[in-house]
Amino acid sequence: MALVLAALRVLLGGFFALTGAAKLSQISAPVSQQMKALFVQFAEVFPLKLFGYQPDPVNYQTAVGWLELLAGLLLVVGPPMLQDISNFLLTLLMMVAIFTLVSLKESLSTSIPAIVCLGLLLLLDVCQFLAQTKKMVTHSRKKTPSAFKEPWT
Template sequence: KALFVQFAEVFPLKVFGYQPDPMGYQEAVGWLELLAGLLLVLGPPMLQEISNLLLTLLMMGAIFTLASLKESLNTYIPAIICLGLLLLLDICQLVQTEKVVRPTRKKTLASAFTESW
């Protein structure tokens, strides 16, 4: 609870005049992580991509927050590892999508005949 008091003080949208309630901020982050994690594992592909994006933004926000508070590198490690895994998953999904969407050549009668031999 004490950490989210500090996190709320360096909230990125504070520049625009919005500073969240620390307890509400903690609950919102927790529910968002839980929901996005479940959708990442169990959801259809479109929701998996959206949840991956949300979790990536959350991890970037966590790293920004820790950097703003000038925390030690040891506290960054979980967020950095999670961000790296999310980016790796995103890259793998992108490569898999490109393989599926790859255009195919039309078969002509001559190519179909030579392939059968």
């Protein structure tokens, strides 16, 4: 099971690192008008707009790119605590992505990648939790040496 978890973690981390790098590389490229147009739409339905905050589309794209890149790399090579944090951040990012696509009334086929990524991130989180629980149960079942040599009478 540990091998499957590691493979899933590398797959997801690599995917997010690549997509983050693509978002960052397209910020300065003149041919990235389509990506810029998408982030203009995404900024218009940003969830915190209800509270009066609407991000600049270029800054939004930069922030999402860095978050995906760094969290993806940490998911692959980071220590377990940082892997958990990056999994959590990527899960939140996918929830915001799904919210954004639903708010824009995009077709379901447009949302499928975000839904699949969210499902895989949640699966990774649940499996890691179950693996840790299994370790705790097996360690607690080991016989501990008695503190007293003789029984109480």
